[in-house]
Amino acid sequence: MLIDYTSSNVPLVAKNQLLGKGAFGMVIRGKYLEEDVAVKTTLPHAEVSYFKALLSELKVMAYIGTHANVVRFFGAVTSKIRERIVYVVLELSPFGSLESHLKASRATYVNFIENDNITKIKVTYDPASPAVTTCDLISWSQQIAAGMEYLENKKGNI
Numbered sequence: 001m002l003i004d005y006t007s008s009n010v011p012l013v014a015k016n017q018l019l020g021k022g023a024f025g026m027v028i029r030g031k032y033l034e035e036d037v038a039v040k041t042t043l044p045h046a047e048v049s050y051f052k053a054l055l056s057e058l059k060v061m062a063y064i065g066t067h068a069n070v071v072r073f074f075g076a077v078t079s080k081i082r083e084r085i086v087y088v089v090l091e092l093s094p095f096g097s098l099e100s101h102l103k104a105s106r107a108t109y110v111n112f113i114e115n116d117n118i119t120k121i122k123v124t125y126d127p128a129s130p131a132v133t134t135c136d137l138i139s140w141s142q143q144i145a146a147g148m149e150y151l152e153n154k155k156g157n158i
């Protein structure tokens with residue numbers, strides 16, 4: 001279901017909290033029904049092609065549905081679509097992109113592999129001690145594969 005917020009509800013978008021920028025848009029932190037969310041939109045005065053790319057992404061997100069290993073899509077603010085402004089509301093990933101998290105964690109990475117053997121099992125990721133370990137990498141790989149498998153099956157149903 002596509003949730004269409006009225007413009008009066010747009011204060012869900014918190015200002016000046018930029019989470020990141022992509023090829024055609026920016027992602028800012030917001031709040032939806034007491035939940036912290038990520039809000040994706042185009043940069044001001046962006047080219048029409050960027051706006052169309054965001055609309056295509058929105059269409060895909062709306063089709064995908066929910067899976068534990070795929071960022072959840074809450075809905076979109078489309079009330080200003082004529083002015084080429086759309087806000088796509090997504091689950092907030094508190095650590096940002098996996099790539100940037102892995103790069104930032106490189107210096108504190110804890111390797112559990114010695115002579116091709118795993119020396120320790122630490123199953124759960126503990127945000128209080130955020131050093132990434134070999135077990136985290138294995139677990140995240142499995143989660144990515146599960147998410148990709150779900151998307152692949154969805155693709156087959158189009």
Ligand SMILES: Nc1ncnc2c1ncn2[C@@H]1O[C@H](COP(=O)(O)OP(=O)(O)OP(=O)(O)O)[C@@H](O)[C@H]1O
Pocket residue numbers: 019020021022023024025026027038040071090091092093094096097100
């Ligand atoms: N759901 C999210 N939660 C937290 N941060 C996010 C979220 N989505 C995106 N970001 C941040 O915003 C950045 C840009 O995201 P965006 O989806 O626009 O582009 P991308 O997927 O990284 O690249 P591209 O535009 O090439 O697809 C990300 O690299 C990440 O740092």
